[in-house]
Amino acid sequence: MKLLAISPHLDDAAFSAGGLLASCVDQGWAVTVATCFTGNVAHPTGFALACQLDKGLGPDVDYMALRRGEDQAACEALGARAIHLPFLEAPHRGYTSARMLFAERLPEDRIVDDVAAALARLLATERPTLVLGPLCLGNHVDHHVVLEAIRRSCAGHTVLLWEDWPYADREDRVAAMPAVIEQLTRETRARRIAACAAYGSQLGFQFGGVTAMTERTEKITEERFYPLDAF
Numbered sequence: 001m002k003l004l005a006i007s008p009h010l011d012d013a014a015f016s017a018g019g020l021l022a023s024c025v026d027q028g029w030a031v032t033v034a035t036c037f038t039g040n041v042a043h044p045t046g047f048a049l050a051c052q053l054d055k056g057l058g059p060d061v062d063y064m065a066l067r068r069g070e071d072q073a074a075c076e077a078l079g080a081r082a083i084h085l086p087f088l089e090a091p092h093r094g095y096t097s098a099r100m101l102f103a104e105r106l107p108e109d110r111i112v113d114d115v116a117a118a119l120a121r122l123l124a125t126e127r128p129t130l131v132l133g134p135l136c137l138g139n140h141v142d143h144h145v146v147l148e149a150i151r152r153s154c155a156g157h158t159v160l161l162w163e164d165w166p167y168a169d170r171e172d173r174v175a176a177m178p179a180v181i182e183q184l185t186r187e188t189r190a191r192r193i194a195a196c197a198a199y200g201s202q203l204g205f206q207f208g209g210v211t212a213m214t215e216r217t218e219k220i221t222e223e224r225f226y227p228l229d230a231f
């Protein structure tokens with residue numbers, strides 16, 4: 001059995017579905033996390049540069065290389081394999097403010113065509129039993145790009161969508177029935193926390209630090225997953 005989790009950013013799959021990923025590994029599944037937006041630009045400027053400066057990382061730090069390393073460590077904590085697709089995050093595609101990341105997709109932003117083509121190739125080689133992707137709680141434009149790319153490329157596959165975390169904490173319950181509810185155990189919750197802790201560059205911004213992330217994750221009892229065709 002093979003599980004392919006399609007993550008928009010370097011952290012989403014572990015943040016949102018780390019318990020299920022760990023549980024599937026323990027049951028003998030081959031688990032792969034393919035992250036879409038991991039590409040580099042040599043010298044980021046403007047809002048893209050600000051996104052790393054505000055995390056305490058100077059302009060000479062290769063921010064995406066650092067984050068790819070964090071993802072590798074997170075996947076090792078889960079027992080998963082990491083694949084990094086080289087697409088550029090929204091701040092490198094003309095989205096020049098935090099507000100724009102959660103607004104309409106820009107008309108000139110056609111990256112979904114390239115992401116869908118890459119996912120189609122990945123599915124043809126991986127032939128997963130189950131595909132996971134984002135429900136897009138929080139409305140980040142990159143998450144919507146990935147969900148549309150999944151819709152275009154995953155016909156004939158079983159696809160379940162995770163509640164994007166930590167955005168899920170700020171939203172009402174999803175207006176659909178989950179197809180799968182993964183009850184976290186002490187062990188799978190600990191692996192989810194270990195995986196989340198690996199994304200050190202993101203924890204301050206997302207949670208206020210590793211301690212706050214751990215406290216919030218310890219309260220989570222289950223992960224809920226929804227069928228693609230319910231949305």
Ligand SMILES: [Zn+2]
Nearest residue numbers: 008009012140
């Ligand atoms: Zn994300």
